[in-house]
Amino acid sequence: MQVFSTYEHSTYLELCITELEQMGIDKESILAVPLDNRVEQRKLLDTLHRADGVSLFDKGAAIGTAFSVIGASIGFTLEWGPIYWGLIGAASGFILGFIIDYILFKVVHKRKRQIRGKTSEVILVVNCSKDQIEKVEKILWANLALGVATLENS
Numbered sequence: 001m002q003v004f005s006t007y008e009h010s011t012y013l014e015l016c017i018t019e020l021e022q023m024g025i026d027k028e029s030i031l032a033v034p035l036d037n038r039v040e041q042r043k044l045l046d047t048l049h050r051a052d053g054v055s056l057f058d059k060g061a062a063i064g065t066a067f068s069v070i071g072a073s074i075g076f077t078l079e080w081g082p083i084y085w086g087l088i089g090a091a092s093g094f095i096l097g098f099i100i101d102y103i104l105f106k107v108v109h110k111r112k113r114q115i116r117g118k119t120s121e122v123i124l125v126v127n128c129s130k131d132q133i134e135k136v137e138k139i140l141w142a143n144l145a146l147g148v149a150t151l152e153n154s
Helices: 011-023 058-075 082-111 130-142
Strands: 002-007 030-034 122-127 147-151
Touching: 002 011, 002 130, 011 030, 011 122, 011 130, 058 082, 122 130, 130 147
Parallel strands: none
Antiparallel strands: 002 122, 002 147, 030 122
16 A cells, blocks of 8 residues: 655654654655755746636726727817727727736736745655554644545555
């Protein structure tokens, strides 16, 4: 049987490994694998196959709509007429909204990009017999594992 668990880098991981060794599990049956954290920048524009939930289009569309209505309304009294001023208002509103979203994403959210809460940084794999599984899981949970899963060897 294999028991998988995820941990943060902490002393609880070391305490867990020590407890497992004291329980009678060999060092060769315990594997701790550190995970690499994401270092690449997120992409600004989404594709058909990949979307991350950040949209630079929303504010631009809303502000562009508002500016086009205002431009068309004012355009009745101006020389070029309501259609041209509505289009000018839509384009300038969209560009303004896009720039606002871009600045918010690049400057403000860059500081907040770190994931809040607990993150998995180490995967711990323990090979044990079926009669040891309950004790191993109890030790893993007692030492603040973020998640535990059991897999039966075939």
